[in-house]
Amino acid sequence: MGSQAEQRVGIVTGASSGMGLALTRHFIGKGWKIAMFDINDKVGNELVQELGPATSFHKVDVASYDSQAAGFLSVFEQHGRIDALLANAGIVDRSSLYILGHRANQVEDIPPAPDTLCTDVDFKGVLYGTQLAVHFMRHNPPALGGGAGEAAGNDQVKGRIVCTASVAGIVPHPSYPEYNGAKAGVVTFIRGVAGVLKVKEQIHINCVCPGIVATSIIPPEMVAAVQPEYMTAVDTVVRGYEEFLDEKDQRFGVVVEASVDEVLEVSEGRLANGKASEPAVTVWDPLFKMLHGEGSGLKNAIP
Template sequence: MASSAPVAIVTGGNSGMGMGIVERLVTKGWNVAIADINPNAKFAEQLGDAASFFKCDVADYDSQAQMFQQVWDRYGRIDALCANAGIVDKRQIMSNFKGVVYGTQLAIHFMRKNSTPGGKIVATASVAAIVPHETYPEYDGAKAAVVNFVRATARILKDKESISINTICPGIVHTSIIPQEMVDAVSPDCMTPVSTIVAAYERCLDDASLFGKVIECSTDKQFELEPPTLANGHYSVRAVTVWEPLFKMWVVCPDAMPD
C-alpha cells in the first residue's frame, strides 16, 4: 500500500546540507529516504518513523537502482529526488555528475509508476559551476555538467514526464567536505548557511511552476541565474539545435548511450 504522505529520496542525507534538507522535509510531513554511503543510524532514529536509511553509493548505478527499488517497495511511491550527494576527491566526476544522471534516469522510471505520474528532482551543483574555482578544476567541471544537464533536460522532462528538475548552486557552506582551513580563510559574512540551501530546495519542491532553474544561494539570498548567451546572434543560436535522429538515439533510446 502506498504511503499517504509524499516520499522524498535525499542522497548524501547523513551529513551537511543533506541533513538540513531531511530535517526540513520531515517537519513538513514528508517521508524521507536517507540515501548515503555512510550510515548514521542515530540521525534517522532521532527523526522517528518518517525517516529511514538506505545505504547507497551514488557513483554506482546498480547501488542507486537497488536503493530506489527498496524505497519503492517500502513506500509505494517516490515524489521527489533531492540529488544532493557530493564529494571532493578522485571519484568526484562519477559522484557529482554521473550520480545525478543515474538518479534522474531512475527517478523517471519510478515516478512514471506513481498513482499520479510525475514528481520533482532537485540537484545540488555549486557556484563553482558558474565561475570556476581554480583549486578544484575537476569539481568545477562536474558541477558545471550538472547545471547544463538540468537545463538540457528540463523542458522534455516537464512536457513528457510531468517531472520538474532544478539545480541549486551554493556558495561556500561549512560542511564536512570543506577543510576547516578553507572556511577560516573566508570572511564570515561571505559564508552561506545551510538554511539558505534548505530554503531553495523547499522552494523548488513547493512551486510546481519552477523547472530548469539554476538558483544561486549566497549568504541568506537566492538568485535565479539566466543561461549564458552566445556572441554571434542568429548564427550562434542555429548552431545549438535539436536534430531529431540524434535526439531519438540519445534521449528516447538511452540504452544507446556509452558509459
C-alpha cells in the same frame, strides 16, 4: 490521514551530513517521508534512530547505478511512490590534476591517472539518479505528487528533481579543477534535459548552487578564512530546495544561487555568435527520434 502534502516521499542523497542532513530534517518537519541515501551507514543508521519513523536509511553509493537502483526500488516498495529526488551527495577532487609534484619526472615517467571519483559521485551520481527518478516517477499514482498544483490550475507534476551543484559550476574555483567540471556538468545537464522531462514526463528538474557553507566538505581553516558575512547559511540552501519543491512551483531547468541569505536565479550563458550558433543547440526532431526513439515534443524543435 494527512493531506497530500503531508504524504510526499523524497530521497535525499548525501543525507548523513551537512546539507543533506539539513534537508532531511527540514522536509520531515514539513510532514514528508525521507529516504536517506549515503555511504556513511554508521552515522545514517544512528540518525534514523534520532529522527524517527518518517525517515529510513539506505546504504547507497550514488557513483554506482546498481546501488542507487536498489535504493530507489526499496523506497518505492515501501511507499508506492517517489515524489522527489534531492540529488545532493558530493565530494571534491581526490587527486591533483596540476601534478605539481611531478615536475621532475622523466618524460617516460607518466604521472598516475587522476582519481576521478569526484566526477563519478558529483556528475554521474546525478545522471544515474535522474534516470532512475524518471523510471520510478512514471509509476507514481496518477492523482498524487502534484495535487495541490493541479488544484491551483497548474499543470500536474508527476515528480520533482532538485540537484545540488555549486557556485563553482558557474564560475570555476582554481583549487578544485575536477569539481568545477562535475558541477558545471550538473548545471548544463539539468538545463539540457529539463524541457523534455517536462513535456514527456511531467517531471521538473532544477538545481541549487550554494556558496560556501560550513560543512565537513570544507576544511575548518578555510571556513575561518572567509569573512563571516560571505558565508552561506545552510538554511538558504534549504530555502532554494523548498521553493523548487513547493507543489505550486512550475519552474523547470532553472538554476539558483544560494548565497549568504539570498536565493537568486542564475541566467543561462549566451553564445557569442547568437542566432548563428543557436541551431547547433536546437533540437532537430529527426535526429532526436534517431537517438531516443520518438520526437522530442519540444515546441521549438525543428521538424
